[in-house]
Amino acid sequence: MIDLAIRNGWVIDGTMKERFRADLGVVGGKIIEIGRVSAAEREIDAEGLIVSPGFVDPHSHSDFTLHSNRDSHSTIRQGVTTEVVGNCGFSNAPVTDQSVISTVARMRAYAYDGPVDWRTFGEYLESLETGGISANVACFVGHNSVRAAAGLIGGEQVTDTHLKKMAGFVAEAMESGALGLSTGLEFTPGLFCQTNELEYLVKEVGRHNGIYTSHVRNRDSAIFESIQEFLDLAKAGNVAAQISHFNVRHDTNAPEDAWNRAVEMMMKARVQGMDVEADTTPFRTGIGVMTAILPEWLVNDGYEEVARALKNNLVRDRLRNECDRYWRFIHKGQWDRVRLSSSPSFPELGGLTFPEIAKIMKKDEWDCYFDILMAAGSAMDELILVGELFTEEHLAEMTSHPEFSLGVDGYTSVDHGPLSDVTVSQHPYCGHIEYLAHHVREMKTLTLENAIHKMTAKPAARFGLTRRGVLQKGNFADLVIFDAANVRSRSTIDEPRVYPEGIRLVVVNGVVVVDDGIHTGKRPGQVLRRVS
Numbered sequence: 174m175i176d177l178a179i180r181n182g183w184v185i186d187g188t189m190k191e192r193f194r195a196d197l198g199v200v201g202g203k204i205i206e207i208g209r210v211s212a213a214e215r216e217i218d219a220e221g222l223i224v225s226p227g228f229v230d231p232h233s234h235s236d237f238t239l240h241s242n243r244d245s246h247s248t249i250r251q252g253v254t255t256e257v258v259g260n261c262g263f264s265n266a267p268v269t270d271q272s273v274i275s276t277v278a279r280m281r282a283y284a285y286d287g288p289v290d291w292r293t294f295g296e297y298l299e300s301l302e303t304g305g306i307s308a309n310v311a312c313f314v315g316h317n318s319v320r321a322a323a324g325l326i327g328g329e330q331v332t333d334t335h336l337k338k339m340a341g342f343v344a345e346a347m348e349s350g351a352l353g354l355s356t357g358l359e360f361t362p363g364l365f366c367q368t369n370e371l372e373y374l375v376k377e378v379g380r381h382n383g384i385y386t387s388h389v390r391n392r393d394s395a396i397f398e399s400i401q402e403f404l405d406l407a408k409a410g411n412v413a414a415q416i417s418h419f420n421v422r423h424d425t426n427a428p429e430d431a432w433n434r435a436v437e438m439m440m441k442a443r444v445q446g447m448d449v450e451a452d453t454t455p456f457r458t459g460i461g462v463m464t465a466i467l468p469e470w471l472v473n474d475g476y477e478e479v480a481r482a483l484k485n486n487l488v489r490d491r492l493r494n495e496c497d498r499y500w501r502f503i504h505k506g507q508w509d510r511v512r513l514s515s516s517p518s519f520p521e522l523g524g525l526t527f528p529e530i531a532k533i534m535k536k537d538e539w540d541c542y543f544d545i546l547m548a549a550g551s552a553m554d555e556l557i558l559v560g561e562l563f564t565e566e567h568l569a570e571m572t573s574h575p576e577f578s579l580g581v582d583g584y585t586s587v588d589h590g591p592l593s594d595v596t597v598s599q600h601p602y603c604g605h606i607e608y609l610a611h612h613v614r615e616m617k618t619l620t621l622e623n624a625i626h627k628m629t630a631k632p633a634a635r636f637g638l639t640r641r642g643v644l645q646k647g648n649f650a651d652l653v654i655f656d657a658a659n660v661r662s663r664s665t666i667d668e669p670r671v672y673p674e675g676i677r678l679v680v681v682n683g684v685v686v687v688d689d690g691i692h693t694g695k696r697p698g699q700v701l702r703r704v705s
């Protein structure tokens with residue numbers, strides 16, 4: 174008898190092929206049949222429902238929260254069976270004496286109170302496996318983390334010794350199964366690096382047949398130079414490359430038609446034979462880093478120094494004019510576009526906009542912003558914002574572009590307890606649902622078959638996740654069964670921490686993890702290591 178039979182469902186297999194009715198059989202973690210399936214230990218009636226490959230998030234930060242949420246509660250309930258993490262230059266390894274404080278600070282900021290007892294990337298991956306995980310995870314090593322581990326915090330001189338050290342960290346990560354290197358060049362300490370440093374490291378990635386993925390330096394006034402730098406690096410390293418959340422934020426001084434012209438650069442590189450793709454996010458809002466608007470001269474000496482400087486009103490006065498970086502609409506005074514996700518020092522302000530915060534704190538928005546940063550001290554880098562970043566039209570052009578995978582750029586969370594309290598935003602709870610309910614069903618921007626392709630087979634192929642992302646005999650049984658007409662988010666801006674409805678069953682490596690909306694507590698997830 175086989176393990177699991179899913180009967181009478183509409184199969185959307187991930188290849189963009191139109192849906193077809195078939196039964197699907199699972200044995201020992203693999204799909205053994207699609208078509209006629211014999212009797213099974215567990216029989217599931219999927220009459221009227223979609224049977225799809227489990228969703229693969231091409232750009233996630235769930236490594237921030239996995240140690241405090243090994244069950245991946247909020248994302249697995251949306252049908253996400255694999256998350257690609259370690260993005261935007263941030264990973265939890267390598268860790269050295271120079272970087273252990275910042276790594277621990279991040280883990281603590283996301284409610285993990287256990288030991289941070291890994292140093293190498295390999296040890297980190299093992300620590301994920303040892304405690305068990307519900308979903309699969311594949312990891313990039315982050316350039317910011319590599320830099321911090323090499324003892325670089327700002328714009329100091331990068332020596333040959335630094336370069337060799339960093340390349341050594343990258344090599345160790347690659348040999349341990351990292352997918353490749355990610356950069357986050359709007360964030361510290363990555364923003365201080367010169368292109369030659371990146372070239373040195375991307376070449377190391379190339380030697381291991383890895384991938385380069387980048388949150389590029391700039392997506393407004395210097396977007397073309399940034400994309401050019403990215404393409405030059407991918408070429409120099411002879412690597413496959415992914416442009417992370419390739420978008421242009423609304424009203425931030427980008428040139429006319431910037432997104433289309435920048436995407437044209439990517440498409441031209443593809444014609445010339447480069448293996449480059451991109452991904453997007455689902456919401457008009459996005460998650461951001463609070464410190465990233467601060468000018469380089471201020472963050473150059475580390476965040477303890479920033480906290481000290483913020484006590485000085487003369488510094489504050491200067492900053493009111495000079496925080497023109499990253500979310501540049503803040504500099505323009507568009508505070509209604511900015512919400513604080515959470516702050517350990519001001520828990521009552523979580524989820525509020527800055528005009529709302531200003532009313533409560535009885536100060537102007539800038540002083541509130543500086544007070545919140547200052548109170549976090551050296552951990553201010555962990556403070557997260559939620560901003561209104563995109564227009565609906567821009568979302569439509571990104572989600573429908575054939576070379577864009579569909580991700581969320583969030584992290585998995587849970588609807589109660591300490592982690593829940595510090596992730597007050599819709600991103601963990603309904604990002605993937607937004608594609609199915611909003612972009613496919615309401616806006617009709619793309620067909621369900623196309624959306625599922627961009628949420629499964631496309632990112633799986635992109636990141637070399639073999640035998641995943643497509644429903645086919647012999648592939649791993651990562652599956653989601655859902656009601657396409659009724660799948661919807663119940664998460665709202667005022668009450669974001671609510672799971673969606675319409676996701677019936679989620680299976681990871683042949684094991685049922687979500688059964689009629691209920692998490693079974695099973696942890697069949699695997700760390701997916703790069704195979705070259």
Ligand SMILES: [Zn+2]
Nearest residue numbers: 261388417418
């Ligand atoms: Zn990013």
